[in-house]
Amino acid sequence: MKPWFGSPGVTSGLMLRILQCLFASASIATMAFSTGFSTATSFCFLISAMGLQVLWSFGLACLDIHALRVKKDLQTPILLSLVVVGDWVTALLALAAASSSAGVMVLYARDADICKLDPKLSCHLFQISIAFAFFAWFLVVISSHTILWLLASLS
Template identity: 40%
Template sequence: MFASRPAVHPVEAPPPTDPVEQPTGVLMKDLPGMPGTAGGLGLRVAQFVFAGVALAVMASTSDFPSVTAFCYLVAATIMQCLWSFSLAIVDIYALLVKRCLRNRRAVCLFAIGDGITAALTFGAACSSAGITVLIDNDLNICAENHCGSFKTATALAFMSWFALTPSFLLNFWSMAAR
């Protein structure tokens, strides 16, 4: 009446020992631009360089402290430089010791930090662009100010944000996929 039935237990195939037999392709965890990859390091270096040059150009003008938006841009690019430089050091370490940076806490920290710095950098670049347009087009007092430097610093801040956006999206996607 209660006869036992045979149970099927799946047996995993052993991994191939020959490296030629390994399946080709990129695993989803190893997307370029993720933390601990060469693409991620490249994005961090680009973020650092663009933010650093924007900071240097804006700080080279004598009248940036008189406008709050430009002070905000300087503060945001300082934070962007510090964040990108520190994560570039972490990426270099991970590449040298071949360590994976995809544990839950690290990815969560990277995603939150990238989100905060992306919001600050984008807000600062937008506010600086608005003030630059006001000075140049509406008030026509560009001859009295350093409009070229303001425009350059604003454009570089946007470029830093463009380099930061893929890092944020990849980290956020990786965090949400877990």
């Protein structure tokens, strides 16, 4: 089986998973250290979605490391189907959480000027956290599209 960029059991796939983990963790950390994130449900949803993303990407990164060490081929249709479904679920949740938080952020910073009215809110940290979440989502989209394409070419 020719190794596809970003597919399971390949070095590029492992790198993508590690980057997803890092960006999602950075998003959680930035949001958790900000003041007043609990004022909006969307920010809490972002933390939950990124938490799920960290767990999923970390699990797959461990699987990739194991496969690379024992030189095991992970590109079977059943495993690829499971990974692609999981990737789709986490990617959808990540985009929904990042977008809803971005919607609230625009309301806070522009529409209602809440950031100026309440200087205690860490608006800059909210923005950084949302940006990290969008990066994590983009990397999951790359992984899932590669695997979906590989799966379709196998069937």
